[in-house]
Amino acid sequence: AxxxxxxxxxxxxxxxxxxxxxxxxxxxxxxxxxxxxxxxxxxxxxxxxxxxxxxxxxxxxxxxxxxxxxxxxxxxxxxxxxxxxxxxxxxxxxxxxxxxxxxxxxxxxxxxxxxxxxxxxxxxxxxxxxxxxxxxxxxxxxxxxxxxxxxxxxxxxxxxxxxxxxxxxxxxxxxSAEHHDRVLAITSHVPHLIAYNIVGTAADLETVTESEVIKFSAGGFRDFTRIAASDPTMWRDIFLHNKEAVLEMLGRLNEDVAILSRAIRWGDGDTLFDLFTRTRAIRRGIISQGQDAAEADFGRRHAE
Amino acid sequence: AxxxxxxxxxxxxxxxxxxxxxxxxxxxxxxxxxxxxxxxxxxxxxxxxxxxxxxxxxxxxxxxxxxxxxxxxxxxxxxxxxxxxxxxxxxxxxxxxxxxxxxxxxxxxxxxxxxxxxxxxxxxxxxxxxxxxxxxxxxxxxxxxxxxxxxxxxxxxxxxxxxxxxxxxxxxxxxSAEHHDRVLAITSHVPHLIAYNIVGTAADLETVTESEVIKFSAGGFRDFTRIAASDPTMWRDIFLHNKEAVLEMLGRLNEDVAILSRAIRWGDGDTLFDLFTRTRAIRRGIISQGQDAAEADFGRRHAE
Ligand SMILES: NC(=O)c1ccc[n+]([C@@H]2O[C@H](COP(=O)([O-])OP(=O)(O)OC[C@H]3O[C@@H](n4cnc5c(N)ncnc54)[C@H](OP(=O)(O)O)[C@@H]3O)[C@@H](O)[C@H]2O)c1
Ligand SMILES: NC(=O)c1ccc[n+]([C@@H]2O[C@H](COP(=O)([O-])OP(=O)(O)OC[C@H]3O[C@@H](n4cnc5c(N)ncnc54)[C@H](OP(=O)(O)O)[C@@H]3O)[C@@H](O)[C@H]2O)c1
Missing domain, CATH: 3.40.50.720 (NAD(P)-binding Rossmann-like Domain)
Structure with missing residues (x-):
């Protein structure tokens, strides 16, 4: 053929x-x-x-x-x-x-x-x-x-x-292109921005050294650093060219962070527990639809 | 012996x-x-x-x-x-x-x-x-x-x-316990909070369906969902008991997000590019100190 x-x-x-x-x-x-x-x-x-x-x-x-x-x-x-x-x-x-x-x-x-x-x-x-x-x-x-x-x-x-x-x-x-740009803003662009941001913030702290951040990254931070190692030119362009959707999603995220901060400040464990339970269901959806593997820690344990 | x-x-x-x-x-x-x-x-x-x-x-x-x-x-x-x-x-x-x-x-x-x-x-x-x-x-x-x-x-x-x-x-x-609690706030606790938060926000959007979020998670989001699948009781307790350090680090993060948002809004590509370049160095440190593997995407490609 x-x-x-x-x-x-x-x-x-x-x-x-x-x-x-x-x-x-x-x-x-x-x-x-x-x-x-x-x-x-x-x-x-x-x-x-x-x-x-x-x-x-x-x-x-x-x-x-x-x-x-x-x-x-x-x-x-x-x-x-x-x-x-x-x-x-x-x-x-x-x-x-x-x-x-x-x-x-x-x-x-x-x-x-x-x-x-x-x-x-x-x-x-x-x-x-x-x-x-x-x-x-x-x-x-x-x-x-x-x-x-x-x-x-x-x-x-x-x-x-x-x-x-x-x-x-x-x-x-x-x-449509417009819908694509919103979907990707939340599933990809904002996660990358947040990862870049948290890695950048960590590097700038006065009270915690960069070497400590690197040493103790296994607690969650290292996954962010992987994302934040992506190509700078590609990602600069993405943010500049999907400005509206990214800023809109960031605004939503900020509102939700404010709610979580308040819950922590006032010791409102139920709000935290409820959110943390809801987010598990989404993870299950991703695994059951084959978009990721279920193995703990992506097989890092086997790599040792 | x-x-x-x-x-x-x-x-x-x-x-x-x-x-x-x-x-x-x-x-x-x-x-x-x-x-x-x-x-x-x-x-x-x-x-x-x-x-x-x-x-x-x-x-x-x-x-x-x-x-x-x-x-x-x-x-x-x-x-x-x-x-x-x-x-x-x-x-x-x-x-x-x-x-x-x-x-x-x-x-x-x-x-x-x-x-x-x-x-x-x-x-x-x-x-x-x-x-x-x-x-x-x-x-x-x-x-x-x-x-x-x-x-x-x-x-x-x-x-x-x-x-x-x-x-x-x-x-x-x-x-010291105090220093530990600050170090872990940035390397573990805040990354988890942010991951929980972004997954929760995504689930609540009116313009993007949950099924779309799951389908198109490969762009970065799925790494957040893995973190956000952690035990709710354990993490509720962590945030309630490391309140000061977590809120302090969240405050720093928020300031830095504001700077990035402004850079995006005004099309300031250099600020974005500089940050995205700096964060790569931290990733290299983590790989060279054996805290993670360098393979692309943690071998997900081999799992297919
Ligand atoms: N990486 C991902 O995870 C991913 C996933 C999905 C979609 N994408 C998209 O795919 C596209 C390419 O990404 P990539 O990851 O393949 O990037 P990459 O590996 O950095 O390759 C980029 C290519 O574009 C060329 N290029 C850069 N600036 C150019 C210019 N001004 N004029 C002409 N050519 C230019 C580069 O050529 P030189 O070698 O001459 O610089 C290089 O060949 C981007 O639009 C990105 O958004 C990326
Ligand atoms: N998971 C991690 O990634 C990780 C990493 C480092 C440190 N840690 C820390 O390790 C500790 C345990 O975490 P884990 O991941 O092993 O949790 P896990 O698998 O959920 O186990 C928790 C254990 O604590 C018991 N427990 C819960 N509430 C209790 C209570 N009120 N009184 C007595 N026992 C109780 C549970 O018993 P039941 O079966 O009866 O509920 C269960 O055996 C936590 O402090 C966590 O912060 C966790």
Missing amino acids: APLVGRLAIVGIGLIGSSIIHACKARGIAGTIVAIDRDPAVLERCAALGLGDERTGDLAGVAGADLVVLCIPVGAFAAVAEAMGPHLKPGAIVSDVGSVKGSIIAQTRPHLPAGTHLVPAHPVAGTEYSGPDAGFATLFQRRWCILTPPEGTEPAATALVEGFWQAMGANVEIM | APLVGRLAIVGIGLIGSSIIHACKARGIAGTIVAIDRDPAVLERCAALGLGDERTGDLAGVAGADLVVLCIPVGAFAAVAEAMGPHLKPGAIVSDVGSVKGSIIAQTRPHLPAGTHLVPAHPVAGTEYSGPDAGFATLFQRRWCILTPPEGTEPAATALVEGFWQAMGANVEIM
């Missing part, structure tokens, strides 16, 4: 871009894969890793591609779309993997020639590592990928991108 | 109590182990699991013990110490594993007869599971255990408890 995509161009060969190339190669999803990255050193690593049938630093490399997937930070879309737009062939589908969707549509759409299609996507899967060496073929397996085609998008274009992600093992869900 | 402890009594056979029994048995640390729990069903599980050479529901079971370790929630110490005190033999050492130290000393000391010794301890190691089935012998291996002997404590008593934890594979550090 012919591959799902004849000519596939991946722009930005980092964690996500390289994982897509691995997955497409492993499963024969694309006829020819063009790896595009502005950094010659990254292209060299790609050659060493066997990533891409063709490699170039020039965005003109999207010429002739049936599907182009932009795997770059959320803040880079306008410039890349502008440079790439004139080279797109008629009927080309442009997709991406950006963690924010509203802003990406706003940045990209003005630069796409008539007759091309925009089907934004966001695979909800990742690690705290970056670059072409970090990718692996199974990253998207049994993870969700959210598509946010703007109103009026050609259904066939959406269907192609849906099939593309399913072929890599992902489950696909379709929703 | 004679075992380090002749007669050892463990009060409260939950995650930590049962882990101590497993570790002591595996390494021959105690001559006789008495397992004490108020719940007959727990004692039955202990019998089935082979936990304890003797088992009783009566605190009088501490009689004759050289070392008694209280493995009960932080809120239960006053009552248990009062009931147990009269049965302690002269020279007995009383220790514990509670996550807060100042309050435990205040609750326990008044009930200990003259000629006995109090050497509070806190192993900084755990999982989100509870009960006698959750324990395992290696829980404390290469983890820190903090001792907070009050001023004037007999050095020989402190040395015995230090040797006890080292024999189970832990590294021991000694500090």
Whole structure:
């Protein structure tokens, strides 16, 4: 059978871009894969890793591609779309993997020639590592990928991108960009902000040394540090481009922290106990839906 | 050689109590182990699991013990110490594993007869599971255990408890109870409170459904849900008994969140980028000191 995509161009060969190339190669999803990255050193690593049938630093490399997937930070879309737009062939589908969707549509759409299609996507899967060496073929397996085609998008274009992600093992869900940005604000963006914040605060305390924080991190803090080790550029861009939803969710969180603080101050154990009991149910939902493993401490005990 | 402890009594056979029994048995640390729990069903599980050479529901079971370790929630110490005190033999050492130290000393000391010794301890190691089935012998291996002997404590008593934890594979550090409570507020208590809080807030949103939160949790949220699945009684007690330090650290956190919110609102990417870069260094410290594994995503990718 012919591959799902004849000519596939991946722009930005980092964690996500390289994982897509691995997955497409492993499963024969694309006829020819063009790896595009502005950094010659990254292209060299790609050659060493066997990533891409063709490699170039020039965005003109999207010429002739049936599907182009932009795997770059959320803040880079306008410039890349502008440079790439004139080279797109008629009927080309442009997709991406950006963690924010509203802003990406706003940045990209003005630069796409008539007759091309925009089907934004966001695979909800990742690690705290970056670059072409970090990718692996199974990253998207049994993870969700959210598509946010703007109103009026050609259904066939959406269907192609849906099939593309399913072929890599992902489950696909379709929703509006606005809704996506709120859902991700609470499930990803605000947790990252809070993790960065608490790790930053800990480093600044006068009464507790940084070495103590590191030594005694096993009590919960170390999970925050893992999250707070994620790529600074990627996350700066996410917060700047999902401003409204992030600030809205932070506001809600602050109200709830105020309630908890008051409960602690006044010794209201029931309020604390009730919340702590409710949150367990959500954890059970995540385990039963296969979004995480139930093993204690993620198998750290076995790693010792 | 004679075992380090002749007669050892463990009060409260939950995650930590049962882990101590497993570790002591595996390494021959105690001559006789008495397992004490108020719940007959727990004692039955202990019998089935082979936990304890003797088992009783009566605190009088501490009689004759050289070392008694209280493995009960932080809120239960006053009552248990009062009931147990009269049965302690002269020279007995009383220790514990509670996550807060100042309050435990205040609750326990008044009930200990003259000629006995109090050497509070806190192993900084755990999982989100509870009960006698959750324990395992290696829980404390290469983890820190903090001792907070009050001023004037007999050095020989402190040395015995230090040797006890080292024999189970832990590294021991000694500090004041007050300092312990601040250090743990930032490395453990506040992270747990924030995790509980964010999971609770997510469940209460009108614009995002709980099923969406569960589905798309892989973006960071699921790590918070694991922490927020910890035992409600244990954590209620921790917050009520480490009130000052927790509220102090929460106050600091709030100030820092306000700064981040402002940076997001005004599009100040440099402030965000600088913080996100600084926090990576702390993560590196934790990995290089063996407090966590460097593998991406804790091997979740391999579990698929
Ligand atoms: N990491 C995750 O967990 C995750 C999960 C889901 C979605 N995402 C999204 O996926 C996208 C890529 O993330 P990643 O984790 O793969 O990042 P990454 O490993 O850091 O790779 C980013 C890639 O984008 C390129 N790039 C950066 N700035 C650029 C610019 N101004 N113009 C052109 N190319 C540029 C980089 O090229 P150079 O090498 O030349 O800098 C690099 O190839 C982001 O939008 C992110 O929000 C990430
Ligand atoms: N879990 C962790 O990650 C961790 C880490 C370090 C330190 N700690 C500390 O270790 C202690 C025990 O925690 P754990 O995780 O082992 O808890 P757990 O598995 O829930 O066990 C708690 C034990 O305490 C007993 N208990 C509860 N209330 C009692 C009361 N009022 N009087 C007498 N016994 C009572 C329980 O007996 P029943 O079965 O009869 O209820 C049970 O045996 C706590 O102080 C906690 O702060 C926990």
